[in-house]
Amino acid sequence: MRIPCPYCGSRDLSEFAYHGDATPKRPDPSAENAPELFYEYVYLRENPAGPIRELWYHASGCRSWLIVTRDTRTHAIAGAVLAMETAS
Amino acid sequence: MFRSRNEGDERMTRFSLLALAKEALSGHRGWSPQWRDAKPQSAYDVVVIGGGGHGLATAYYLSRQYGITNVAVLEKGWIGNGNVGRNTTIVRSNYLLPGNIPLYELSMKLWEGLEQDFNYNAMVSQRGVLNLYHADPQRDAYARRGNAMRLHGVDAELLDRDGVRAIAPFLNFDDARFPIQGGLLQRRGGTVRHDAVAWGYARGASSRGVDIIQNCEVTGMEIMQGRITGVQTSLGSIRARKVAMAVAGSTSRVASMAGLRLPIESHVIQAFVSEGIKPLIPGVITFGAGHFYISQSDKGGLVFGGDIDGYNSYAQRGNLPVVEDVCEGGIALMPMIGRIRVLRNWGGLLDMSMDGSPIIDRTPVDGLYLNCGWCYGGFKATPASGLCFAHLIAQDAPHRAATAFRLDRFALGALIDEKGAGAQPNLH
Numbered sequence: 001m002r003i004p005c006p007y008c009g010s011r012d013l014s015e016f017a018y019h020g021d022a023t024p025k026r027p028d029p030s031a032e033n034a035p036e037l038f039y040e041y042v043y044l045r046e047n048p049a050g051p052i053r054e055l056w057y058h059a060s061g062c063r064s065w066l067i068v069t070r071d072t073r074t075h076a077i078a079g080a081v082l083a084m085e086t087a088s
Numbered sequence: 089m090f091r092s093r094n095e096g097d098e099r100m101t102r103f104s105l106l107a108l109a110k111e112a113l114s115g116h117r118g119w120s121p122q123w124r125d126a127k128p129q130s131a132y133d134v135v136v137i138g139g140g141g142h143g144l145a146t147a148y149y150l151s152r153q154y155g156i157t158n159v160a161v162l163e164k165g166w167i168g169n170g171n172v173g174r175n176t177t178i179v180r181s182n183y184l185l186p187g188n189i190p191l192y193e194l195s196m197k198l199w200e201g202l203e204q205d206f207n208y209n210a211m212v213s214q215r216g217v218l219n220l221y222h223a224d225p226q227r228d229a230y231a232r233r234g235n236a237m238r239l240h241g242v243d244a245e246l247l248d249r250d251g252v253r254a255i256a257p258f259l260n261f262d263d264a265r266f267p268i269q270g271g272l273l274q275r276r277g278g279t280v281r282h283d284a285v286a287w288g289y290a291r292g293a294s295s296r297g298v299d300i301i302q303n304c305e306v307t308g309m310e311i312m313q314g315r316i317t318g319v320q321t322s323l324g325s326i327r328a329r330k331v332a333m334a335v336a337g338s339t340s341r342v343a344s345m346a347g348l349r350l351p352i353e354s355h356v357i358q359a360f361v362s363e364g365i366k367p368l369i370p371g372v373i374t375f376g377a378g379h380f381y382i383s384q385s386d387k388g389g390l391v392f393g394g395d396i397d398g399y400n401s402y403a404q405r406g407n408l409p410v411v412e413d414v415c416e417g418g419i420a421l422m423p424m425i426g427r428i429r430v431l432r433n434w435g436g437l438l439d440m441s442m443d444g445s446p447i448i449d450r451t452p453v454d455g456l457y458l459n460c461g462w463c464y465g466g467f468k469a470t471p472a473s474g475l476c477f478a479h480l481i482a483q484d485a486p487h488r489a490a491t492a493f494r495l496d497r498f499a500l501g502a503l504i505d506e507k508g509a510g511a512q513p514n515l516h
Contacts, residue, residue, distance in 0.1 A: 049340075
């Protein structure tokens with residue numbers, strides 16, 4: 001598996017560290033149902049069989065956090081963008 | 089009431105010395121199939137989804153221990169094709185935490201009597217599991233683990249360097265970075281022939297009337313007013329009073345048909361077999377300074393593995409960085425295997441839970457039961473997982489060895505985290 005880093009180009013999997021599904025967003029701790037929201041955020045996952053948007057860290061490269069779109073059934077990578085460019 | 093099903097299959101030959109002698113004299117032409125390849129009926133008391141080790145064991149204990157024989161096991165492929173045939177065949181009960189030890193020790197005890205129990209040769213071989221330590225803090229950690237095991241009545245011995253040398257003199261004791269200082273040994277641990285586990289449980293369940301249905305994929309769940317009433321499959325609808333999921337890496341997919349989101353991620357782990365060599369490795373040996381474990385099969389091949397690949401996957405195959413890492417661990421531990429060729433490697437799909445421990449529990453849907461989260465350690469747990477899951481299904485209450493494996497423990501904070509790694513499945 002090679003990951004197309006926007007800075008470094010196509011690089012080997014071994015240069016990256018994995019942080020999992022990029023979908024869960026940290027909930028508002030002051031929300032009334034914060035414990036429930038945090039339980040879902042920390043523990044529950046869609047775990048899709050198919051395309052997933054996930055966080056990879058280019059630890060042995062430019063040290064950017066990437067959001068990679070990858071198919072979990074084939075490991076085929078559709079693309080990668082810098083996580084900070086997609087942060088709201 | 090659903091009608092009660094056939095009481096057993098008289099065609100199946102029971103294995104005994106007499107039967108073997110008779111067949112030997114008649115050219116082995118009298119052996120019958122070991123289990124029935126069944127077609128689905130319209131309704132069952134219990135439908136078990138997943139014809140892997142855990143699903144088949146569940147059906148076996150439902151019929152043998154709890155007298156529930158109107159059972160179907162639905163397998164989307166063929167039995168033994170999933171993780172029960174993809175692991176490195178190691179059995180052990182060297183766990184640390186109170187929630188885990190009773191289950192794995194129950195499993196070890198069941199392994200010890202399994203072949204007599206299901207009248208099938210599973211080649212249970214208690215050749216010992218030796219975990220090496222390479223530094224003082226690691227020795228302390230292993231001493232603590234050994235003490236925890238012994239407090240629960242599990243055998244454990246802390247060996248010094250000479251003790252390890254007596255068992256495995258060929259190891260690289262004086263490696264410059266990771267000298268071997270000793271090891272924690274569980275003599276009752278060892279290996280079991282994994283395919284025979286699937287076949288033995290299938291045979292035992294089938295002979296008691298359980299239908300084992302292959303090439304039957306579950307495509308939907310039928311739920312009415314919060315209660316499961318059946319499943320939709322590639323072979324049509326099947327009604328059921330109770331439905332039990334034991335589908336490992338497919339857990340999230342199957343559970344989503346019932347609207348459940350679970351604390352599970354699917355990952356891939358690889359395993360390896362070398363060409364056959366003369367007997368070399370006496371038991372199971374694990375490297376403590378990396379992640380590498382190895383044993384030798386009766387055919388002579390070295391069977392080994394290491395870390396999971398570490399990213400979500402449904403592909404049943406991994407990537408090269410882990411292959412390299414596993415082989416590096418092996419060479420560090422026993423440099424003389426460097427010229428042995430790897431014959432095969434493959435991947436299996438893991439149901440990695442958020443704390444590294446399993447879930448055996450009811451679900452928010454009445455009559456729907458969940459058995460998952462075995463991570464990369466499900467094979468050794470097969471008998472106890474099946475027995476405890478059968479107990480839960482039959483009696484609607486957890487087995488005493490499985491009270492900690494609740495689905496709500498994540499919300500409650502009652503995690504069972506052997507590694508202390510937190511909610512990051514690829515670190516367990």
